[in-house]
Amino acid sequence: MTCQLCGDPDSRLYPAGQRCDRHSPAAIAGRTVPTPDPDLTLLGLRQAAGLPPWPGVNLSSSTLNDDRAIETGKRRSTPAQFREARARQDARRAADKTARTSH
Numbered sequence: 691m692t693c694q695l696c697g698d699p700d701s702r703l704y705p706a707g708q709r710c711d712r713h714s715p716a717a718i719a720g721r722t723v724p725t726p727d728p729d730l731t732l733l734g735l736r737q738a739a740g741l742p743p744w745p746g747v748n749l750s751s752s753t754l755n756d757d758r759a760i761e762t763g764k765r766r767s768t769p770a771q772f773r774e775a776r777a778r779q780d781a782r783r784a785a786d787k788t789a790r791t792s793h
């Protein structure tokens with residue numbers, strides 16, 4: 691997600707919306723952006739409990755679905771993203787074909 695005010699891709703979700711450090715509520719109030727204790731972030735707590743980093747997200751299947759959506763035009767993309775998604779899909783199709791014909 692990108693900052694809703696400037697489009698910076700390095701942003702976090704606040705109650706006010708998706709914001710970068712420059713547009714965070716603390717920065718707008720004239721204070722420094724607090725740095726969280728890494729052991730107390732969601733990621734740190736999940737790692738301490740021996741859980742995977744993010745629940746319910748299978749990165750390989752979401753990448754596959756994104757590539758399909760980009761290739762079919764259901765998801766907006768830049769020409770470069772389109773070419774990358776198409777190349778990944780072509781590689782998957784070639785690997786599928788190889789797997790099917792080798793039986």
Ligand SMILES: [Zn+2]
Binds near residue numbers: 693696697710713
């Ligand atoms: Zn911003």
